[in-house]
Amino acid sequence: MSEVKNKELQVAALENGTAIDHIPSDKLFKVAALLGLDKEKNQITIGNNFPSSKMGSKGMIKIANKFFAEDEINRIALVAPNVMLNIIKDYQVVEKKTVTLPDELIGLVKCNNPKCITNNEPMLTRFHVINKETGTIKCHYCERKINKEDIVIK
């Protein structure tokens, strides 16, 4: 059997919707949670631990009839900055997109300063992305800087 044939069998084709590819295997379920897929009513195919020449192992999510808004999808750049989005219409990939961290993250990340007002008051957190390359963010309120590896998602 040819390799192409194998791939087709692994994941069902999508007629319309979004396929998110190149998700690091260990971030797959975090990405699913960030996108709120637990509340999604459309058909979802989730696959993980596919072999990848670039990353060794990757995950993939296909959501039928779902097209994300920019700010909705950009939040996954926090955990998986190199994912590839394939927008599919009528079985064809009509657009390929990468994700970029937005300038601001609202209500997404928990401040890891216990003395920050956001951890003591019923309010949304707000972070400024101060370096999109390194993923460093800064709390709008207590001004604490948080490096990418220390980011805790709410």
Added chain:
Amino acid sequence: MKSKSLVSIDQCSKEDILRILDNAGKFEKNPNRKLLEGKVAATLFFEPSTRTRLSFETAVNRLGGRVIGFSDASTTSSSKGETLKDTILMVSNYVDLIIMRHHLEGAARYASEVTQIPIINAGDGANQHPSQTMLDLYSIRKTQGKLENLTITMVGDLKYGRTVHSLIVGMSHFNPTFHFVAPNELRMPDEQKNFCDQHGLKYEEHTDFTEEIINQTDILYMTRVQRERFTDMEEYERVKNVYILRNDMLKNSRENLRILHPLPRVNEIAYDVDDNPKAYYIQQARNGLFARQAIISEVLGLEVTD
């Protein structure tokens, strides 16, 4: 200023700082002006700070305004679990200005977002205390006759000392040269050094507090080395007496040198320094009154005449 509230020194441009300092100078000449007649200010001190509160309340009183507020949150609804937002909105119904101190970091910024009433941050945890920076800048300009091209030596706890961090930001417009003198455990954090690099500010780091450094200095900014900041008690015992200024260390210092300290001091400035004319920390605190009068006028958009 970018906002009508004063939350952090970094929201002030060079022009903002100079205007506020000029106005502070006018208040020093004549502190009693009826600019706040008929107005009420609230001093909400969720965390006690007698010195700062008295200074702000004196400022409001000398401007002819009235003050309501509390000096300890244990007597207020926040001890019953009321949110900061509700407290701020409730007080906003009554007053023209809110001056607040809070133990939580970011509290003043959040307060400034929930109300239309101007907020002055009188300290939010270890984060910001802009009126302290303004009075430091005022003291520096007053004693040196200028802010440009000065050599400022900061001594003691440079890691946790928010006053020194804010002073770096405040001075960044004026081409300073810094000496940072601190024990290894309490040295200036990378974030502040990166700030200096980005703004082209010259600095040197030292672990020894020597006369050689003092003798090149215009402003000697002393801070307290606190025992509770150390993880290693041996290190504390080793350094606790190293960062103490004694009068005999000043014998070859510059004529214009002045010694500042945000107060309260414990033992980091020996008492024999107090009588040296270069000691300025008590007058520095007095300048806080004029700086705060100028800040209050600024956030309320009041014009201060000569």
